[in-house]
Amino acid sequence: MGRFSPKCKRLFTLSGHDARHVWGELAHMSGTILIVDDDPVQRRLLEGMARRLGYEAIVLDNGQEALNLLASPGRGGVDVLVLDLVMPELDGFAVMERLNKAQIDIPVIVQTVNGSIDTVISAMRAGAMDFMVKPVGPERFQVSIRNALKTDALASEVRRFRRRAAGTLTFDDLESKSEAMKAALHLGRRAAASNIPVLLEGETGVGKELFARAIAASGDRAGRPFVAVNCGAIPGNLVESVLFGHEKGAFTGATEKHAGKFVEADTGTLFLDEIGELPPEAQVKLLRALQEGEVDPVGGRRPVRVDIRIVSATNSGLIDLVKKGLFREDLYYRLGVFPIGIPPLRNRRSDIRALARGFLARFAAEEGRTIRSISPAALSLLEEHSWPGNVRQLENAVFRAVVLAEGDELTAAEFPQIASQLGMAPSEPVRLPEPQAAPAPAPLPRNALMLTGIQGHVRPFAEIERDTIANALKHYEGQMTEVARRLGIGRSTLYRKLKELDLEGEAGTSTSPGAAA
Template identity: 60%
Template sequence: MAELILIVDDDPVQRRLLEGLVQKFGFDAVTAEGGDAAVALLTDAEAPAVDAVVLDLVMPDLDGLGVLARLREAGVSVPVIVQTAHGGIDNVVSAMRAGAVDFVVKPVGPERLLVSLRNALSARALEGELSRIKRSRAGTLTIKDIVTRNPAMRAVLRAAEKAAASTIPVLIGGESGVGKELVARAIHGSGERRARPFVAVNCGALPDTLVESILFGHEKGAFTGASDKHVGKFVEASGGTLFLDEVGELPASAQVKLLRALQEGEVEPVGGRKPVKVDVRLISATNRDLIADVGSGRFREDLFYRLHVFPITLPPLRERSEDVPDLVRHFLVRFAAEEGRRVRRVSAEAVALLARQSWPGNVRQLENAVFRAVVLAEGDELGPGEFPQLLAGSTAMAVQAPRAEASQADGPRAEALEAPGFAMNWPQSGPLAPAAVSLDDTVAPASSLLALLGPDGEVRPLDDIEAEAIRFAIVHYDGQMSEVARRLKIGRSTLYRKLEGLGLAASEDARGTDVAVR
């Protein structure tokens, strides 16, 4: 999903013009015909998240300055670009003081609007990322800092917000790499203990012989090598939050002592003579099926019920692909700053490529892919060429549409392709598949890639590439010519002219309606 731009203007013609420009730039657009409608949309918690606003300054109901004031009162932080036909300096000063990030004069040129939108989105991403990093390091990261557009993930965050209001034990489940520790930190930062320590322990990385010492502490001389006293993670987290990641990996002996610590509110250091009182809020996480582990005897049932008081399960990234664009921009800003690279944006084609992936490694895998792309980038934009490993693997994800399947009369797709009224003169070039353009010469050719080079090693003629793209689009959208034209971002008449020019002529009776092709 691309960035969503809200266009606010009482003039319907101006709204349509701006909407067309914004969509041409590769953004998604939503419109509002007045200030009141815009404020209602921006303050609606269930509405899609808006990334930037193009706001008319002069409107009959609630003007642009009034909208800016309402947004400030409601605590809505979104970059606003103000536009008006009256470009006086007083209007500019008033709009900027009210919170606008830029000011354009009607009629705004496409280049000026694009630059303004890119600058606003980049500044917002950088500001948000720096703020999140600062709060994360200070232990004050909150639930609101986790941005999502997925309904299931929003439900998870609402549950996490309720858990943060108490000290109830929370068990966070989910696949490896989905962001369990991030949610744990956000719960801590949203609760009353946010000013106290947040101590994270990866139970899967603890040696079996040192688990009890690390968690509960030890006295000097308690065992060979214990040259100093160690207070343990429970004491370190006292007053704050203890996060036990991969708690299902704890050995049986440590499970017994953990259960006692939770029941009694005290820990007994190794070699200690008396227990030590602790006050911790416990959040645990696991990527294992603890219920199955309880059934097999690997995990203690009584400990399970102590941990499984408020369970939260994070959905994998493949089930919330609408979050990929925001995550990509989030990682881009961070890595560009850390690596000192002047990479400012990600192309629409690259975002679409990333959103189509299954991401078995979840958010962690996406993070590493963006890191690698930032290092590879030679310009100020990440394109598909910066993700060669994804392009090379796109064959497995492509939806194949071979002509051999279309010719089988017993399949529903074959029946659609046999519909009368439209005849295509297909070149005998073999099966068609979604054509991902490879911009990286290290990627091995694959049947699903649109080849840019011919057999002679030279760049193919543009007409040949265009013809292949049009043929694929017609098959992919089952001959729905309005949809084909819309997706190719050309008019229907232009599409039919190209078909005739490329020798892919359609019969006259097919031009008035959307029909299937073969």
């Protein structure tokens, strides 16, 4: 099995009904659903269905609180809104009207006891993408949510590309469920509110240029030129000409006057990618341009005034280059006033499913393919990989899989290179095992939970519950908040269970819910 995690190994050893049940749950373990209904019974029913299907669920009892949450950055992390039409004060129609006015794009599924044609038509005209009649069955609920997530993925990709092309890409288009990425996005929003020089630090492929575009489009210079320059791709003898421009005849081959990237970006933002690759002589002129606000074109008689904002990026530590004498210290402090570290994809695995889903939607549309989803096995495979090439590598992997796919779903067989790097045979598809008449008992990983005892009878629920909590405590190293979140219970409930099941010693912490996680 190579380096697969215990969770992934367990999936590959299950068989028959158990395997189909686990895969069915894992197929949808991405996405957060906001449920808005004034009826507490309906809220509990929908929340239960959502969590059983593997989704995160947020429940609210009125429309105004829903609007407040969705108006926060990144739609408050919500992927789909399930909205009751009939509520006191602010009903579902009013909520959709305000969402449209605020230009908050989110898939809306409405539900009501009145399933008349007129009601359905009115809801669709108001902006709903689907309609459910109470009481909602699990199968109907599952299909609606799945379709909403698929539609949202394609809409998000199209919206992101249109805004990138128009120079209006903002931080709301760079949503993330990762705490590390959320911290970087928060810093980006703060930096965008001023003209402070920003230095983006991160590995190749993490999306530094997208981040720079979001900074440019979120501040006072929004709508003005955004000029990107890869300093590592410019021939050494042409760096000054490309950046600062040249006059006609300034050197052999200069048959026309060239303004240079600084002048092209005047009044806007200049993005200097791979700034550490800039030659020493060009570093001197760059420092002067930043200090004086003017550039000297090659062969020019007088300097040219420019008003630009600088956002630079590097995939290697600039301070290390400074220590080695390869980068000017004074330029480093001029560029790195506001450094922002962008985490690699292996440190934000919670984003992999959403990213893969978005790439699938885009490439399937571009290639004219009717591929509707990614299989649970393939998603688990993608989450296991370390992605040294980060988001760019994931994007290319999904593109290749779309071209390879023969059915309407991407399976692990479409990612042979990823499987090979994880220690599996490149041709070995990770599929659900076929049920057998008398399957031989498969060896389980050492942290698997046994549902039956030595005599073959089902173990008491209390024992299974105790083992489940003990295993979670060990897996998450006693981080109580994380344990409670992953088990789907409140922290106070977790502490009560620890006391009831005599697990306080294994928790290594106080049984008080106020104790530090």
